[in-house]
Amino acid sequence: MIDTKETVTPVIGLEIHVELATATKLFCRCRNRFGDPPNTNVCPICIGMPGVLPVMNRKAVEYSMKVALALGCQVAAFTKWDRKNYYYPDLPKNYQISQYDLPLSSNGYLEVPLADGSAKKVRILRAHLEEDAGKNVHDKPGFTGVDLNRVGVPLLEVVSEPDMNSVEEVMGYARAMQRLVRWLGASEANMQMGHMRFEPNINLHIARGGVTYKTPIVEVKNLNSFRALERTVEYEIARQYAQWEADPDGYSMGKLQKQNRGYDDATQQTVFQRAKEEAHDYRYFPEPDLHPVVVDDEWRDEVAATIGELPLARRARYMETYELSFKHADALTQDAPTGDLLDEAVKGGAEPKRCVNLLLGRAAALANERNCTIAQIGITAGGLAELTKMLSAGDVNATASGKILEKMIAADDSPRQIAQAQGLLVVRDAGQIEVWVDEAIAANPQAAQDARAGGKKQKRAFGFLMGQVMQKSKGAADPARVKQLLQQKLGP
Amino acid sequence: MSETIDADLVRHIGKLARIELSEQQVEMFGRQMSDILVYFHKLRELETEDIEPMAHAVQSSNVFAADCPQPSLGPDQALANAPQRDGNFFKVPKVIGDS
Ligand SMILES: [Zn+2]
Numbered sequence: 061m062i063d064t065k066e067t068v069t070p071v072i073g074l075e076i077h078v079e080l081a082t083a084t085k086l087f088c089r090c091r092n093r094f095g096d097p098p099n100t101n102v103c104p105i106c107i108g109m110p111g112v113l114p115v116m117n118r119k120a121v122e123y124s125m126k127v128a129l130a131l132g133c134q135v136a137a138f139t140k141w142d143r144k145n146y147y148y149p150d151l152p153k154n155y156q157i158s159q160y161d162l163p164l165s166s167n168g169y170l171e172v173p174l175a176d177g178s179a180k181k182v183r184i185l186r187a188h189l190e191e192d193a194g195k196n197v198h199d200k201p202g203f204t205g206v207d208l209n210r211v212g213v214p215l216l217e218v219v220s221e222p223d224m225n226s227v228e229e230v231m232g233y234a235r236a237m238q239r240l241v242r243w244l245g246a247s248e249a250n251m252q253m254g255h256m257r258f259e260p261n262i263n264l265h266i267a268r269g270g271v272t273y274k275t276p277i278v279e280v281k282n283l284n285s286f287r288a289l290e291r292t293v294e295y296e297i298a299r300q301y302a303q304w305e306a307d308p309d310g311y312s313m314g315k316l317q318k319q320n321r322g323y324d325d326a327t328q329q330t331v332f333q334r335a336k337e338e339a340h341d342y343r344y345f346p347e348p349d350l351h352p353v354v355v356d357d358e359w360r361d362e363v364a365a366t367i368g369e370l371p372l373a374r375r376a377r378y379m380e381t382y383e384l385s386f387k388h389a390d391a392l393t394q395d396a397p398t399g400d401l402l403d404e405a406v407k408g409g410a411e412p413k414r415c416v417n418l419l420l421g422r423a424a425a426l427a428n429e430r431n432c433t434i435a436q437i438g439i440t441a442g443g444l445a446e447l448t449k450m451l452s453a454g455d456v457n458a459t460a461s462g463k464i465l466e467k468m469i470a471a472d473d474s475p476r477q478i479a480q481a482q483g484l485l486v487v488r489d490a491g492q493i494e495v496w497v498d499e500a501i502a503a504n505p506q507a508a509q510d511a512r513a514g515g516k517k518q519k520r521a522f523g524f525l526m527g528q529v530m531q532k533s534k535g536a537a538d539p540a541r542v543k544q545l546l547q548q549k550l551g552p
Numbered sequence: 553m554s555e556t557i558d559a560d561l562v563r564h565i566g567k568l569a570r571i572e573l574s575e576q577q578v579e580m581f582g583r584q585m586s587d588i589l590v591y592f593h594k595l596r597e598l599e600t601e602d603i604e605p606m607a608h609a610v611q612s613s614n615v616f617a618a619d620c621p622q623p624s625l626g627p628d629q630a631l632a633n634a635p636q637r638d639g640n641f642f643k644v645p646k647v648i649g650d651s
Pocket of ligand 1: 102
């Protein structure tokens with residue numbers, strides 16, 4: 061019997077370039093800052109004047125070590141830098157200082173959460189520290205403008221093994237990396253500012269009729285958004301399959317070289333750039349102007365001690381100790397300060413689930429409006445704890461708590477002060493509630509009659525009167541008291 | 553590594569450096585580079601069997617600067633030697649394609 065079943069497995073590796081959040085560049089003390097006017101953050105070192113000497117930024121090495129350790133990488137005891145030679149206007153020295161054979165770290169992994177709740181381990185081959193290039197501005201008539209502000213900005217290049225087999229896994233990996241470097245404070249990882257760039261390697265393994273075919277590996281350079289990455293991988297999987305189907309024996313890894321393609325945002329397609337055989341010959345050699353870096357156990361442990369609880373560990377703890385759902389725990393571990401806020405509030409006596417409802421309810425909506433994280437909207441852990449305790453005690457209801465939370469951003473007043481000033485405390489005073497109940501009954505004789513009469517209409521009429529009373533109290537009446545009083549007055 | 557630098561290799565190096573070479577120059581640079589290579593081959597006379605490969609010529613390590621900004625040049629000084637400028641940009645012939 062001929063096996064007609066066909067399986068197509070995409071095999072994808074990803075290089076991610078992450079700009080580190082240092083104050084200065086890697087080899088000079090010009091500012092590492094996005095958005096400044098062109099060629100303002102430049103000096104003889106970064107624009108490649110003859111005779112200058114680079115000096116390594118200690119912070120950049122430490123951020124790199126921190127990310128590497130969080131990825132479970134081995135940090136090399138001895139690491140050095142090399143010159144990667146190529147000629148391009150955005151690189152005035154005509155070489156990039158990078159790491160070739162002795163990278164700062166290697167052999168780690170990143171756990172990628174998937175939609176079905178499982179996680180996939182993607183292995184990291186290496187993570188090394190290099191300098192960024194400048195920017196060529198192409199929208200000029202007849203010439204290219206060069207801005208060298210970005211030259212020499214520290215760049216951590218993290219290279220994965222080709223362990224990803226779907227678009228979902230690639231996107232999960234990229235987002236997990238963004239979350240991790242932000243979490244560690246090693247990078248702002250802001251896509252609009254070019255803090256993260258992707259270079260996927262993609263091919264297909266196709267099993268058909270007992271034979272496994274492998275399409276040639278395609279590398280796509282310099283993708284600077286998640287959308288571009290997603291489209292590129294989707295497009296390449298479809299394109300390579302179609303090309304293979306047209307010529308199963310010809311379009312294969314053994315017959316064709318690895319090729320480079322570029323992503324065209326306008327058409328959302330990749331276009332052929334060059335076969336790898338025409339690839340640049342970078343003529344790497346050791347950088348003579350920089351001293352090697354030796355990392356002893358003491359320094360490595362010192363950096364490791366700054367890492368703290370990582371996102372996935374914290375998410376697991378939230379599910380375990382706060383008994384949160386995966387979805388809630390995941391939402392609260394997108395950045396470190398938001399979880400810190402929750403933990404602090406719980407320490408201050410807040411009931412975890414109620415506190416989480418506040419954070420993922422009104423606070424998340426406010427953060428969304430402001431395009432920031434929940435921690436950044438500006439509420440304190442102390443205020444959050446107090447508000448949660450007021451909710452637990454029944455001093456305020458859910459609607460009021462949202463209003464109070466919003467006020468807490470603008471004012472220094474405590475939640476209780478705000479609740480009092482705004483009349484948002486639950487009214488438990490039986491006398492006041494009775495006044496509202498009597499008014500509601502008097503104003504709605506038909507409903508009162510239906511409620512008294514029993515039968516089909518009773519429940520609805522009772523609910524209506526309940527609503528009337530709550531409305532009169534502007535939501536502040538204690539619903540349990542209202543119900544009790546209404547039952548007394550309308551009961552048999 | 554070949555003992556001499558042939559014409560094709562000189563042309564390849566020229567292409568990588570993005571410079572155009574005349575046939576005369578290819579011949580001249582080939583000869584010069586071959587001479588340099590031959591000179592370096594003297595190193596082969598040394599016994600290196602038991603010697604660890606060196607990553608760097610100096611023995612020191614861990615020379616760092618603190619991550620504290622210092623004043624930069626400013627665009628006028630930075631662009632002073634630029635053959636052409638356009639506002640604050642270095643102006644270069646149109647480049648397309650990847651690096
Ligand atoms: Zn500089």
